[in-house]
Amino acid sequence: MIDDTDRFRPAFHFTPEAHWMNDPNGLVYSRGLYHLFYQYYPEDVVWGPMHWGHATSRDLVTWERLPIAFAPDENGWIFSGSAVEDTLGSAGFGPGALVAAFTVHDGEARKRGVVPVENQGLGFSRDGGLTWEKFAGNPVLRNSGEADFRDPKVLRNPVGKGWNLVLAAGDRIKIYSSDDLRAWRHESDFFPDAKDFGVWECPDLFPIKTGCETRWVMLLSQTAAAPNGGSGTRYIVGDFDGREFTARSALEWIDWGKDFYAAVTYSGAPEGKSVLVGWMSNWQYAAKTPTGAWRGAMALPRELALETRDGRYRLTQKPASGFEALPRRLLAERSGALPLSVRGLDLSAADIAFTLNEPRGPFAVELSNGKGERFTVSCDGSVARVDRTRSGTVDFSPDFAPETQILRSDRPISALRLIVDACSVEILFDGGTQVMTNLVFPSEPYSAVSISGLGEGALTASAPIVRAALPR
Ligand code: FRU
DSSP states (O other): OOOTTOTTOOSSSOOOSSEEEEEEEEEEEETTEEEEEEEEETTOSSOOSOEEEEEEESSSSSOEEEEEEEOOBTTBEEEEEEEEEETTOTTSSOTTEEEEEEEEEOHHHHHHTOSOOEEEEEEEESSTTSSOEEOTTOOSBOOSSOSOEEEEEEEEOSSSSSEEEEEEETTEEEEEEESSSSSOEEEEEEOOOOSSOOOEEEEEEEEEEETTEEEEEEEEEESSOOTTSSOEEEEEEEEEOSSOEEEOSOOEESOOSSSOEEEEEOBSOGGGOEEEEEESOOTTTGGGOOOSSEEOOBOOOEEEEEEEETTEEEEEEEEOHHHHTSOEEEEEEEEEESOEEEOSOOOSEEEEEEEEOSSOOOEEEEEEOTTSOEEEEEEETTEEEEEOTTSSOOTTOTTTSSSOEEEEOSSOOOEEEEEEESSEEEEEEGGGTEEEEEEOOOSSOOOEEEEEESSEEEEEEEEEOOOOOOOO
């Protein structure tokens, strides 16, 4: 039962119909469908014995919810992982089978304080991803004694015919190879150069073009010490030869907001695109957000590009093409000297863009409603500050809105895009060179946008029009 009275239910972000959701899992594109699996506990609105929930989409905007793909078994709960299309049938499940790799987490052993508790298992589908079975020979990759040994991401080996797998193990990322997705050889360990990160989780490794070069991006999620507190996702650019990852950049934040975690990319997306999906929450307070019958939403799927700027690599992000192609209703357009403001809008699901013309001075964009609740982004040179301390309900956790959040860009900020959808604001700075994702829980939708500061600028607000999911 969908609770239509729930005012925090987004229009174009994926949410489970009911109960708890965290990480995106098994992101694979096959036969025209984007599959989205997710960490799911179908009995409560807090984390519990993990299942893989399942949904599919043709456009990454509208989703069809499908039955649970994997439920806990004697090997354990089904933690995060990935999926690939095994075109040649190398794993023995038939050509074109979809194969999922996940962590089996022995929750009972953990309760008794016994280590190791995490191994890797496989699941497969022979009908294009509609129904799934677990491989009878699980687990296929056993833990050699690490307390944390999880979240396998499978990718094609860039030099051979087989596969690679990366997973997070304590302070390192382990890299494996295989011919058949069942027997895995350990190739190397990569130690990200970071301190106080808590635990690494949900690694990803994928190629991406920049100019005429191909580089490899490793994504890593860390449980603690994100720039604005709690859990966050990072990236590092380098090379990968099928055995070892060599870093060619520092670790960067893929999103500076408080609510973007466990982000990973699609396997096999059309045109070689890198399409990223993250979970919009933070382990600091994920179990306390005030959404009612469901808890957890995915961020808007984003296409990634790699730029080289001043000798540094920079991942840029934009909403995936299905979102950009939605028809829109224009809500407001204003331009001229600041301040600019417009009231009386329905910003429950809106795409708001502001560009500052020369001269560039400090400026701020504020969303507000008739209850005096407001969400503010203030930019001064290359630094942005986001204030959600009065954005709506914030008192469910002291970590939700303790103070202003900060973002440091590497150039003066002059353009913002705010994508608002019931309980979230995703901010793209300067065409997506930096991003900040935040949950908000206003007691009624924001209805005004005001821009203060120096100089002149142009503001547009539109409402994307979302239709029902396209048929499978
Ligand atoms: C990340 C994570 C993963 C784990 C899953 C459990 O948010 O902790 O490391 O597989 O969630 O639900």
